[in-house]
Amino acid sequence: MAVKVKIGGNSRTGAQHSLGVRILRVALIACSALLLLFFSVFGYYYFKYQKIVDDRLNAGPMFTNTSQVFAAPREVRPGQKLSAGTIGQELRQAGYNNNPQMGTYQLRGDTILIKPGPQSFHSTDGATITTEDGEVQSITAENGVALRGYELEPLLITGLSEDKNRIKRRLVSYKDIPQRMVQSVTAIEDRQFFEHGGINYARTIKCGVQDLLSGRKACGGSTLTQQLARGFFLTPEKHIKRKLIEILISFQLEARFSKQQIFEMYANQINLGQRGSFAINGFGEAAQAYFGKDLKQLDLAECAMLAGMIQRPNYFSPYKHPERAMERRNIVLDSMVETNAITKSEAERAKAEPIRLAPPNVDASEAPYFVDVVHDTLVQRIGDQELSHQSLRIYTSLDPDLQRAASEAVAIGMQNVDEMVRKQHRGNGPITWPQVSLVALNPHTGQVLAMVGGRNYGVSQLNHATSKRPTGSIFKPFVYAAAYNASVNGQTIGDKGIFTATTMLDDEPTTFTFDNGRQTYTPRNYKDEFHGSVTAIYALAHSLNNATISLGQMVGFENVAALGRQAGIAAARGTPAVSLGAYDATPLDMAGAYTIFANNGVHLNPWTLASVRNLNGDIVADFAPEARQVLDPRVAALSTSLMEGVMNFGYGYETRKRGFMAPAAGKTGTSHDAWFAGYTSNLICIVWVGNDDYTDVKLAGALAAAPIWAEFMNRAIKLPQYSDMKAFSYPDGVIMERLDKNTNLLSDSSCPNAYSAAFLAGTEPHNTCSHMGDDQRNFFQKMLGIGGQTQSQENQQPPAGNEPGASPNPAAVHSGPPPNPGAQPNPGSSPNPVVEEPKKKKNFFQKIFGGGDKKQQQPTQPQQ
Template identity: 50%
Template sequence: MLKHKFVTIAVLLLASVAVVFAAIFGFYYFKYQKIVDARLSKPLFADTAKIYAAPFEVRPGQKIDASFVAHELQQAGYTRTGRDPVSQMGTYSLGADSVIVHPGPNSYHAPDSATISFAGGVVSQISGQNGEQLAAYQLEPLLITGLSDAHRVKRRLVTYDELPKYLVPAVTAIEDRRFFQHGGLSYTGIARSFVNDYLLPGHKMYEGASTIDMQVAKMFFLTPDRTWRRKFLQVVVTMELENKLDKKQIFQLYANEVPLGQRGSFSINGFGEAAQAFFGKNVGQLNLDECALLAGLIQSPSWLNPMRHPHRATVRRNEVLDAMVETGAITQDQAAAAKAEPIHLIPSAVDAGEAPYFVDLVRDQLSQRLGNDAYNDQGLRIYTSLDPQLQQAATEAVTEGMQHVDDVVRKQHERAVRYEERHHLKVKPLVLPQVALVALDPHTGQVLALVGGKNYEYSQLNHAMAHRPTGSTFKPIVYASAFNTSLAGTPLTNFNGTSAVFSPVTMLNDEPTTFTTADGKTYSPHDFENKYFGEVTARFTLMESLNNATIQLAQMVGLNNIIALAHQAGLTAFQPTLSAAIGTYEATPLQLAGAYTMFDNNGIWEQPWMLASVRTSNGNVIADYSNQSKPLLDPRVAFLTTALMEAVINHGTGAGARSQYGFTAPAAGKTGTENDSWFAGFTSNLLCVVWVGNDDYSVLHMEGATAALPIWSEFMKKAVTLPQYSDVKDFTPPQGVVEETLDKATNLVADSSCPEDYTAWFLDGTQPTDTCDHVNGNQRNIFQRIFGIGQKPAQPQPQNGQPTQPQTPQAVTVPTPQATPQPQQTEQQPQQEPKKKKKRGFWSRLFGSHNNNNNPQQKPQNNSNQDQPQD
C-alpha cells in the first residue's frame, strides 16, 4: 500500500512537472512565434552597398586572349551561354579566337552585345551588335567588396542554388549528417549534452549538440550566452523554424551568416564572402578541396585560419574529405585527389583586392553626396574609378619598398641608440614610417589605385589624405610659372642685372644666400650638405633640385604668380613666401597628384575622382558623377616643364629609376624631401605620387630618391606590364617648341667642333642661335681654325660645370612674406668633382673626335645615366 502511495505521488509530481513544463514551453513557443514571424517578415541581412571597380577597357592591339576576357566576365558574374542558372548580369559565348559578350538586364552597360576577336595573342578587332567596328569595349565592372554593416561584418549574399556542388555535402558531413532527415533537433545529442554538462564541475555549459537548424536559431534570434535558458529557447526557436521554412531555406540562412574568420578589422560571415576572401572566387566556382576547407573552418575559424595556420587548416580539410567519403558524397579516389592539392590562397586580400583605404574614401563621399548612411541598407551598386590589377601592383610595390625603408630606419635607430647610450642621453624609441601611393589617369583624373598606409589592420589612418610639406615636388610649378613669362615675352632680370626671356639655359646663381625681409627677419636656405654649384642653367637647377637658385628664379617670376598657379591646381595651402618655392607648405598626396595632371595633360588640370555612378540593386541609375577639369597652362608650357622633369629622371636626382631600379619607359618626375620623402612622376598614360614619412612628423632622414623613388619605380615597372598601361609613348611636343643640341661648356648651339653636347627643348624664338664655335663672332677662316692661327674670341667660362666650396652668404632684402618661412633641408648631393678636362689634340680639333663625359649637362647615350641621382 505504501509502495503504491509513493508511485502515485511520483506520478503526480511528474505530471505536475510536465504540466508546468508544457505551460512554460507553450508560453515561450507562442512568444517566440511572434518574434520569429516578425523577424522573418523583414530582410534578415542588411543589404549593404556593393563597391565596383572601373570597367576593364578592351582595345585592339592589347596583349590579351579569349580566356582572359572570359575569366573577367566570370568574375563579374556572367555565365556561359547555355548554362543554368542564367545570370541577370549577362552571358558570354567563348570560341577559339573570339568572345561574344551579351550584357544582361542588371548590367552596368547597355544591352548591346559585342564580339571581341583575337589573333596571335592580341585583340585583332571588336565588332558591335550591328557589325560596326569599335575602337574599344568596356567589360562588366568587377565587384571589389561590399561595405561592412554597423558591426564591421562583411558578407556576400548567396542563394542555395548558387552554392557549388560539393559545399552542402561537405558542411553536412562534418557538422550535421542527418540535416535533411531530422526535424531540426538531435535528441540524443541534447541528452548527451545534458549529462555531460550537468556532471562537469560548476555546471558549466560545455557540450554543443547543435544541429545546423539550432545554430541558425541561435545566430538570428538568441544571444550567445551559455545558459540552460538560452539552450531551452534554442529548442523552441528551432521548432518554429522547422514549421515555417524548408531545409534549403534554413541552409541558405546558415550559408550567409556562419562566421568564418577575420580579415583585417572586418569579420568574414558566410561562404560567399569567405570564397572571395581566401580564394578570390565567386562561391559557385569553388572546387572540392576548397569546399572542404571552408566547411572545416566552421569548427574554429581563428584556430584553423588558413592564412596563419595552413597546416592546421589542411589537416581539418582532410578530415572533412574523409567524412564526405563516409557519407557517400564522394569516392575515396576523389578524396585522395583533393588531399593532394595544396591550399591555393590569394595573398593579402584585405590590402590588395579590397583597397580598404580607397573604399573608406568612397564611403565618406557617399555619405556627403547622399546625405546620410541610410544608403547602406538599400543594396546600392557603387561604381568607382579603381583598377583592381593596378591596385594589386600598388600594394605589392608598397609592401616590397617599405620592407627596405624599415630596414634602413632600424639600422639608423641602432646607430642612434649606441650614440645615445655612449653619451648617456635619453634613448629615443624606434619610429617606423608610413606610406601613401596614389595613381591617376592624367587625362581624366581617374584614381586608379590608392594605398593609404602599410597595413590597414594596424592603422586605418589614410595617409593619402594627410597634409604634409611637399618639399621639392613643388618646384615644377615655379618653372611652369617661369615659362608662362616666356610665353608673354616678358624678360626676367637675372642676378647679374641682365634681362632676357626665360628658357632652360637661363643662368641662375646657386650660392649660399641669406635673404632679409623688410621686418628684419632672415631666411637662409641651403642645399644638401651645404655644397653649391655656383652659376648653373635653369635646366640643371631643377635636374639637381638646387634651392638657392630656385628661390632666385621665384623672385624673378614673382611669388604671387607662382602661388596663383598653385591654388588653381588645388594646392591651396601655399602662400607667397620665399620658402614656398622649395615646398615648405603642405598638400596631400592626392592633391599633389591632381596638380601634376596639368603637366601630363597638355596643360589641363583634372580633379581626382573616385565615384562614377550610383545605381539601384537592379542597375537603375540614381546619380552619375563627373569631375572638374580646367586649362591652367598653355600646352607649350606644360611640355617644356615636362621636358625639364624628364631630365630629372634621365640625368638628375631621379636617375636611380633607370640605373638602380630598371624602369626604362619614357617618364618625367621630381624628387622631394622636407621632413618626409616624396616622388611624383608620370608616363604618357599613368601618373603616380609616393609619400613616405613619420606619423609624429619627425624627420625621416631619407631622401626622396632613397625612400619614395624605389616604390614609384617598382610600381611603374609592374604597371607597364599590364595591357592597359603598356603602350607608353614619348611625350609629344606641341607646335611652337623646338629641340636644340647645345654645347655643354657654353650652352650655345653645338657643332662638330664642340661635340660634348646635350639636348633641350625651347619655346620657339627663345633658343640660342650662336654656335659654340662662333660665340662673340669667330671670323677666322678654316685654316686659321684648323692650325690655331689668329686670335679666337674669348668664350664664356663653363656655367654649370663643377661644385664649389660653400661661399660667403650674400645678403638680399625681400618684401615681408605673409607667412614665416621655415628652413628646408634639401635632398640634393653635389656631383662628384669632375675630372680635369683633357686638352684636345690636332686631329680631335679637326674632326671633333674627342668627347669628354664629365660635364653635368651632358645627356647620357643609350640611357647610361652618367649623371647619378644625388637625392
C-alpha cells in the same frame, strides 16, 4: 447450520489499496501541476522569444543589403596581348553566362562574341573580338562597323562593409550553394540536419553529461539551427539559460522556415575568419577571400576546407596554419565518406589536392583604402541612409591590374626602406617604421587607377593617400612653371630677361624678407654647399633650394602660391617657403596637381566614382570629372622638359638605375618626408614615405620613394593597357634643341656631348658651341642695344648625393644628412635621350620678341 465468515484481514488490504490510490492520485495531480507549470513557463518563454524573433525579422532584412563595388571596365584594343579565352574568363568572372541578365558570350576558337544583358554596365550593344596568337586583331560591332576599342564588363572588387563592426559578406541563395558545400557542412557539423526538428536530443544530452563530468563547456552539441539562433539572436557566452533560449529560438526558426531557408541563412551568417580588418561572414565572402572564386566554382577539397573552418576559424586559418587547415579538411572528407556523400576514392583525390589560396594581400585584391574613399564620397553625394538601405552597384575608376602592381611595388619597396631605417637606428633604441602611400592617375581623365594608403590595412586603416603632409621639393616645378607663365606673356623676371631652361639662377646664401619686411627666411642647401650661378634646368634637376627661392622671388611668391592653389594645393601661401613646398597637401592632391603638366595645362580633379546603379541597372547617380585650364599648353610642355632633365641627369636618375627607361618626367622631394612625383604619357604616380608622428624620416626621396615609383612603373609598362608609353609631344610654339653641356649653346659636330631642352620659340640659343664668341642677338636686339653676348661662367656641380631637405617651418629650412646614393650621372649624358623634333620656323612676332632679354646670357657650365 449457519456458517460465519471473518474478514478482518481483508480490511487491512483494502486500506492499503485505498492509500495507494490516494498516493497515485496525488502523484498524478503533482505531475499534472508540474506539467502545467512547465508548459505555462515554456509557453511564456516560447511566446516571449517568438516576439523577439518577430521583432528581429520584422525590423528589416535578416542581412543588410551590401552594395557591390566594381572596377573600371577594361578596354580591349587591337594590338593588345589578349587571347579570346582570357577575355572569356574575365567575362565569366563578371557574371556572363552564369547570369544571362548580366550578359552572355560565345567562344569560337580565337573569336569571341559578346552580348551584354539588361543588367550590364553598358548598353546592350555587343561585339565580336578576333584574336590570333594571343593578340587582338580586330573588333567588330554587331552592325559590322570596325571598332577601335570595346569595354568589357567591369569586375567586382568587393562589397562595402555592412556596419561599424566591419563585416563583409556576399549574400547567396540556397540554389547558389554547391551541393558539395551542403554535404561537407552537414557531415562535420550536423549529420541529421534534414531530419531533426531543430534539436538533436541524443547529442544534446550526451554533450550535457560530458560537460558536467569534465567541468568544462566544450562539447559542441548544437545543430545548425541552434548555431544560427545563437549567432543571429544571442551572445556567444555559454550558460544553461542561454542554451534553453537557444533551443526555444530554434523551435521558432524550424516552425517558420524550411530546411533550405535555414541552411541559406546559416550559409550567409557563419563567421569564417578575418581578412585585414574585416570579418569574413558567409560562404560567399569566404570563397572569394580564401580562393578568389565565386562560391559556385569551389571544388570538393575547397568546400571541405571551408566546412572545417567553422569550428575555429582563426585556429584553422589556411594562411596562418596551413597544416592545421589541411588536416581538418581531410577530417571533413572522411566524414563525408561516412555519410555516403562521396566515395572513398573521391575523398583520396581531394586529400591529394594542395591548398591553393588567393594572394593574402588584401590591399592588392580589394583595394581597401580606395574603397574607403569611394564609401566616403558616396555618403557625401547620395547620403548614408540611401547607401545603407539599397543594394547598389557602384562603378569606380580602379584598374585591378594596376592596383595589384601598386601593392606589390609598395611591399617590395618598403623592405628596402626598412633596411635603411634599421641601419640608421642600429643600437639607438626603438625604431619608428615609416608609412607609405602611392596614388596613380590617368593624366588625361583624372581617374584614380590605383591607391595604396599604407603598409597594411589590417594594422592601420589611416589612409595616408588622403592625409596632408608638407609637399617638399615636388612642389618646386610650380615655381619654374610660374616663371614660364611670365615668358609666354612676354614678361621678364628680375634682371634675367625672358625665362628659359638656360636662365642663370643664383644659388648663394641669402636671407629673404616677406610680409612687408616683417619676417625673414634663410634657407640652406645640403651640407651648406652653394653653387653660384647655375642654369634653371640644372637647378631643378639637382633640387637647389636657394636657386629656386631666388627664382620664386623674381616671379613673385604670391604668383607661385596662386598657381599652386589653382592646381589644387589649397594651403599654398605667398611666402619664400612656398618655393620649397612648405605647405601641406595630400598625395592624392599632388597627383591631381601634376595633371597640369601631364595634360597640356588642364587640371583634373582626381575622381574615384563613375556611376551608381540599382540591381535593375537603373542609374541612381552619374559623376562627371571636373576640369579647368590652368596653364598655357606651352608652359606645361616647357615644365615637362625641365622634369625630363630631373629623370635623365638629376636626382630622378635613380629610377633609370632601377631599370625604368621609358620617356618620363618627375621630381624628387625631401622634407621631413620622402616624395617622388613622376609621370609618363599615360600615367601619373605619386609616392610618399614618412612617419605618422611627423618625425624626420631622414631618407631622401631619391632613395626611399623613387625606387617604389620605379618598381611600380616597371610593372605597369608590362600591362597591355599601359605598354604604349610614348615620348612627350610638344605644342606649336615650343621647340626642342640639343645643347652643348659645357656652353649651353646649340650643339654641333665639334661639341657633340649634349643634352635636350625645350624652349619657347624665339627664346632658344642662336649660336652653336663652336661659335660661342659671336654676337647672338637678333636684329632688334642689336638695334635697341639689349641682350649681351655670351659670357662663360663656370659652375661647380654639387656632389653626388640626395637633395637637401626642405623644412615645413617657413622660418627655417635645413637638410638632414641623407646617405650617398652613389655616383651621379653627368648632365647631358642622358641614358634615354629625348628624340629631337624638327626645328620650327619663327614667325614675325617671335623674331621681334624672341630674344628680348636685357642681359641674355648663355654661360658655360662645365662638368666636374
